[in-house]
Every structure is written in structure tokens, then in C-alpha cells.
Amino acid sequence: MKRRYSLTYLIGESFKSLWRNGVMSIASVTVLMSCLIVIGGFALIILNINKNVDRLGLMNEMVAFADYDLTDEEIASIKDQIDKLENINSVDHITKDEALEELKANAGEFGDVYAELEGEENPLPDTFHITYNDNSKASTLYYQLIQIDGIYKVNNRLNVANTIDSIKNGISIVGVWFLAILFVVSVFVIVNTIKLAVFARRNEIEIMRYIGASSWFITIPFIFEGIIIGLLSGGIAYFIVYLIYRYIENNAASNIQMLSILPFTEVNMLLLAGFVIIGILTGIIGSCTSLRKYLKA
Amino acid sequence: MIDFKNVKKVYSNGVIALGGVDFHVNDGEFVFIVGHSGAGKSTLMKLLLREEIVTSGQVFVNNHDLTKMKNYRVPKYRRELGVVFQDFRLLPNKTVYENVAFAMRAVGTPAKKIRKRVPAILSTVNLYDKFDCFPSELSGGEKQRVALARALANNPKIIIADEPTGNIDPKMSMEIMNLLIKINRLDKTVIVVTHDQKLVDYFQKRVITLNDGKIVDDHVGGMFE
Incomplete structure (x- = not known):
């Protein structure tokens, strides 16, 4: 007899069970969504701080003034x-004549x-505009x-330079660690939520095994x-972050002149892709690890 | 064909569940397996279903050597068995129809064939008019009949029933047993594990009696101490 498994049946089955296990599905989506919002929000904050710090970094410049009565x-x-x-x-050497011009x-x-003031009367000094790397x-x-x-x-902006430098170091160290910890915690929370969902259906899995359903x-x-939960959570999280970001962009940012906020259009693809990938991956990992326990023949 | 050859099963905690069991069941036979709790009935079931593996000895079912079977072969092997449990084990969020159809989908039966076969099986167990009900809306006897229909869905050669009447009233029990007899006449081997002495005496079939992990009696015609 020809064996045929229908993909549409399997996908339909996923939607049905999501619907019938309503509370667990809502719990999974809510938890995953919250984690994504926190991760996304934090990533956006870091991106923005880095951008601002980089912008300040562009001002790595000193101006040296020479004495007046020097020979060429x-x-x-x-x-x-x-x-x-x-x-x-x-x-960049700017002679006194150039400065006057x-x-x-x-x-x-x-x-x-x-x-x-031209010629001998020029009161301006020769100057050197120096830009530096570090x-x-x-x-x-x-x-x-x-x-x-x-x-x-x-002339220098040493105090600014030093502050920028320590801020940047601090942020990148704290930021990377914080993001990593946040990610691990999220994965744990999500995997556990899915585990609960799978546990609630262990009878179903056991029955399938007795019937002879393949793993x-x-x-x-x-x-x-898992994928549907991931997509749903990613989508909702994206929308919420979008609303919050827009609000900040339009209101808070205009009050602080020094800050420049990354326009949302510049980060939206990164954010969406990140959300969808994290959502789907954790969904799949969660489902598979939770199932493994029940699938041992 | 079921063949147990000097089967011993010792669990990892040291409990000796089966201490050398030998029996043979021919195709088309009807066999009761009886015994007190702890006699080894459940272990015997688990070995038949290849949920557990023997400590020593050999188990053959339909020419499969279960002692040597690889894990990935187990799902396919189980399709040759139809299993009925005391607690029915129906999927609570699927209707009667879906519960039976599910068993067929799980082994990759084409949708067309499922649509044709499920109503026929439900008629066999006299449940056709309940096809749209959920298990929670059924009586114990009805649930067990759905379970029986599901066990039959993939046309297995062997039906294994673990205390099929344990959770239902005596009148319904008779009906379930009559269905099992009817299934047996369709040339299927039927193994019934039970406590119910009245049923065993009534039907006068082969009875294997287990005690303390050993077969103490194996004869045709009911009665067990």
C-alpha cells in the first residue's frame, strides 16, 4: 500500500491544537513576546548609544596654535x-594667510x-588642525x-574624549553580557513554557506511539x-517595539538635542529578522527538546 | 503468531517481573491472560508492545524477533497490533470520527481510504451515530468501543486488550466482550488481559494464568483460582 503523509493535514493539525490548547498557546506567545520585546528594546538602546558615541568620536580633533614670530x-x-x-x-597646516582668507x-x-591686516600686519597665528585615531x-x-x-x-576636548571612551567601553561590555544573559534566560523560559505545553499533551503523544505513529x-x-508561536510572538513584539520606538523618536528625542536617534527604518529589518529567527528557533528547540523525553520507544 | 521462549524480565530496581515464561499463541486464537496484580500481566503486555525489552529469553510476534528489534522499527511493528486499554486513552480533543481517522493518518493512509473506512469500522462497533461526539460526551462502554474501532483501524492481525472491561459496567462489559469475539471471528488473534472471572468463565476460551511471574495454568475452558 502506498504511504502518503499529507503536509496540509499536519499543518492544519498544528493550528487546530494551538486553538484547542488555547491557554497554553496564549501563555507561550505571551512569554516569548515579552522576552523578545525586552531583548529588542535593549538591543535598540545599545545600537543608539553606540551610534551617538560614534558620532561624538568623529570629533577627534585638536588644534595647535604656533607662536607668532616664527620663521618658515x-x-x-x-x-x-x-x-x-x-x-x-x-x-592640516593652515598658514596665517590662509586663516585670514x-x-x-x-x-x-x-x-x-x-x-x-594682510601681510606683515596679520595678527593670526599659524595653526595645525590635527585629527587622531585613538x-x-x-x-x-x-x-x-x-x-x-x-x-x-x-585646544582640545580631552574631557569629552575620555568620557566617551569610558562610556563606550562600559556599554559594549555590559551590553554584550546583558544581551547574552537575557537571551539565555529567554530561551530557558520559552523552552519551559513549551515543555509545559508538551507535558499537558503527553497522553496524546503516548497514544500516538501505541498506534505506531513514527517519531x-x-x-x-x-x-x-513552535514556528507559528514564534512567528506570532515575533510579529506582535515587532509591532509593540515599533509603537514604543516611534513614540520615543517623536517626543523624547526632540527634547534632548545632543542625542541623535536612529530612524526606525534603519533598524526595522534587523529587528524583524532577529525577532522572527529567535522566535522560530526557540519554538523549534523548545518543541524538540521537550518531545525527546516522550519519544523514547 | 506470538511466541514467548523462556522469557525473564528483571527491572533495574531488582524486581523480578517474569521468571521464565513459555507460551505460544497461534494465529486466530482467543486467549485470556489472568492473574493477580503483580503477577506479571502488565510486564507481559509491555513486552508484547515492545515498550520493554526482555532480560533474557526471546519474544516473537508475527515473525519479528522483538529482542533484536531496533528502536526505529518499533512504530512500524506496532501498526501490526491493535491495542485497547482499560482507561480507553482516547484523544480528548478529537471527535469519535477523528480518533479513529487519526490512527490511520498516523500510519500514512490516503485521505480517500480513511473517509471510506472509518464509517465502516464505526458501524462494526455500533457507534456510527456518535461519530461527531467528543469522548467526554460518551459513556464508558461507548468510549471503549471507540478505542476498539481505533485498534481495528489499521487492520492489525493481533488485538491486545488490557483490562478492556475494567472501567465499565457489567452489561456493557458483555457487549465489549461480544465485540472482541466478533473480531476474533474475523480471523484476528485476540489477547485479553483481565481480572473479570465471570467473563472468563462465561466465554470458555483458552486461559493462561500467571502467578509471581510464572505461568501456573494454561488450558481451554475458563475458571481460574
């Missing part, structure tokens, strides 16, 4: 010394005011610059159930 050779030697320092990304340009139609070594760089002969002042015939509806 002396200026060149200062530039040489700066170039040789570690942690330098770029050095810039002032003029910025002044627009009143640029002529500066006309009489925020954590910014203070070293600052002290090295200030010690160079002919430099009388270095996968018993397992597949549970896996589909």
Missing part, C-alpha cells in the same frame, strides 16, 4: 615633529574690513603637542506549532 623653517620643523607623533591621523570669506560682503590616547597626544617648541596652545509524525505538528 621653524613652522616646517613643528609640522615635522607633529607628523612623527603616534596616533596621528592627519595634520577664511575669515574674509566668512565675513562675506564685509570681507574688506580685514584687508588692512580616543583613549588623546591625553598623551595633548601633552606631546604642548611640549613642542613653538607651540603655545593646544516525526508526532514531532512535526509540534514543530509547526
Whole structure:
């Protein structure tokens, strides 16, 4: 006799049992959804903090002012010394003439005011715009610059740089651990919830075994159930996070000028994919591990 | 064909459930297995269903050597048996029809054949008019008849009934037993494990009596101490 298993039957069976085991299904979806919202929310917070920190990081810049009465050779030697320092990304030498031109340009139609300052009368110093790579070594760089002969002042944002650096380190360490722990806890909670759901149906499984149903015939509806629960929880969690994020984007963020919030469109795919994958995986893992106990022949 | 050859079963906690059991059941036979609780009846059932494996000896069912059977072969083997339990073990959230159809789906029967066969089986056990009921809406006797219909669904050669009348009133018990006799006439081997002395005496079939893990009596014609 030809054996034929109907996939539509098995999927239909999953929906039916989800419906008939209503309370357990709702419990599973609620638990999974809550876990996803917490994980998703935390991931979004970390993403946003990192973005803001990176943005601050773009301001890795110091400006060194040279003494007024230096010869061209002396200026060149200062530039040489700066170039040789570690942690330098770029050095941009702006001569006093260039600085004056810039002032003029910025002044627009009143640029002529500066006309009489040209040449020997120029009161502006030569400056070096220095960008550097490593925020954590910014203070070293600052002290090295200030010690160079002919430099009388270095403008810096050292305190900002140091704060950013420690924030970034702290966040990435705490964040990664927190996310990992959260994920493990979620998997445990979800797997246990599904275990309860499977336990509630151990009679059904036992009957199937006595009838001679193959293991996968018993397992597949549970896996589909896991997938459906995962998809449902992921979908609802996504929607809720979307609403909350939109609210924050529109209200809270505009009150804090310094922060820039990632637009939701930039993270939505990542979030949705993460939710659906975590949801489905935990659903499947939960179903399979809980069933294994009952399937030993 | 069922063949037990010097079967011993010792559980991991040291309990000797069966201490050397020999018997043979031919195709188409009707056999009562009786004995006090603890005599080894349940263990015998578990060995037949390949839920447990013998400690020593051999069990043959339909030419399968159960002592050597691999786990993954067990589901297919169980399809050759129809099992009825004292507590019915129906799926509570499926209707009568679905409970029977389920057994056929579980072994991959095409939907067309299921639609044809389920009503026929339900008629055999006189339950056709209840096909849309859930088990909770049925009496004990009716539930057992559904269980019997399910056991028959895949047309097994052997029907094993574990205390099939244990949970139902005497009048219904007779009806269930008559159904089992009727099934036996359809050329199926029927094994009935029971406590019910009246039934055993009434039907005058072969009786195997177990005591303390051993067969103490094996004869045709009812009566057991």
C-alpha cells in the first residue's frame, strides 16, 4: 500500500491544537513576546548609544596654535615633529594667510574690513588642525603637542574624549553580557513554557506511539506549532517595539538635542529578522527538546 | 503468531517481573491472560508492545524477533497490533470520527481510504451515530468501543486488550466482550488481559494464568483460582 503523509493535514493539525490548547498557546506567545520585546528594546538602546558615541568620536580633533614670530623653517620643523607623533591621523597646516582668507570669506560682503591686516600686519597665528585615531590616547597626544617648541596652545576636548571612551567601553561590555544573559534566560523560559505545553499533551503523544505513529509524525505538528508561536510572538513584539520606538523618536528625542536617534527604518529589518529567527528557533528547540523525553520507544 | 521462549524480565530496581515464561499463541486464537496484580500481566503486555525489552529469553510476534528489534522499527511493528486499554486513552480533543481517522493518518493512509473506512469500522462497533461526539460526551462502554474501532483501524492481525472491561459496567462489559469475539471471528488473534472471572468463565476460551511471574495454568475452558 502506498504511504502518503499529507503536509496540509499536519499543518492544519498544528493550528487546530494551538486553538484547542488555547491557554497554553496564549501563555507561550505571551512569554516569548515579552522576552523578545525586552531583548529588542535593549538591543535598540545599545545600537543608539553606540551610534551617538560614534558620532561624538568623529570629533577627534585638536588644534595647535604656533607662536607668532616664527620663521618658515621653524613652522616646517613643528609640522615635522607633529607628523612623527603616534596616533596621528592627519595634520592640516593652515598658514596665517590662509586663516585670514577664511575669515574674509566668512565675513562675506564685509570681507574688506580685514584687508588692512594682510601681510606683515596679520595678527593670526599659524595653526595645525590635527585629527587622531585613538580616543583613549588623546591625553598623551595633548601633552606631546604642548611640549613642542613653538607651540603655545593646544585646544582640545580631552574631557569629552575620555568620557566617551569610558562610556563606550562600559556599554559594549555590559551590553554584550546583558544581551547574552537575557537571551539565555529567554530561551530557558520559552523552552519551559513549551515543555509545559508538551507535558499537558503527553497522553496524546503516548497514544500516538501505541498506534505506531513514527517519531516525526508526532514531532512535526509540534514543530509547526513552535514556528507559528514564534512567528506570532515575533510579529506582535515587532509591532509593540515599533509603537514604543516611534513614540520615543517623536517626543523624547526632540527634547534632548545632543542625542541623535536612529530612524526606525534603519533598524526595522534587523529587528524583524532577529525577532522572527529567535522566535522560530526557540519554538523549534523548545518543541524538540521537550518531545525527546516522550519519544523514547 | 506470538511466541514467548523462556522469557525473564528483571527491572533495574531488582524486581523480578517474569521468571521464565513459555507460551505460544497461534494465529486466530482467543486467549485470556489472568492473574493477580503483580503477577506479571502488565510486564507481559509491555513486552508484547515492545515498550520493554526482555532480560533474557526471546519474544516473537508475527515473525519479528522483538529482542533484536531496533528502536526505529518499533512504530512500524506496532501498526501490526491493535491495542485497547482499560482507561480507553482516547484523544480528548478529537471527535469519535477523528480518533479513529487519526490512527490511520498516523500510519500514512490516503485521505480517500480513511473517509471510506472509518464509517465502516464505526458501524462494526455500533457507534456510527456518535461519530461527531467528543469522548467526554460518551459513556464508558461507548468510549471503549471507540478505542476498539481505533485498534481495528489499521487492520492489525493481533488485538491486545488490557483490562478492556475494567472501567465499565457489567452489561456493557458483555457487549465489549461480544465485540472482541466478533473480531476474533474475523480471523484476528485476540489477547485479553483481565481480572473479570465471570467473563472468563462465561466465554470458555483458552486461559493462561500467571502467578509471581510464572505461568501456573494454561488450558481451554475458563475458571481460574
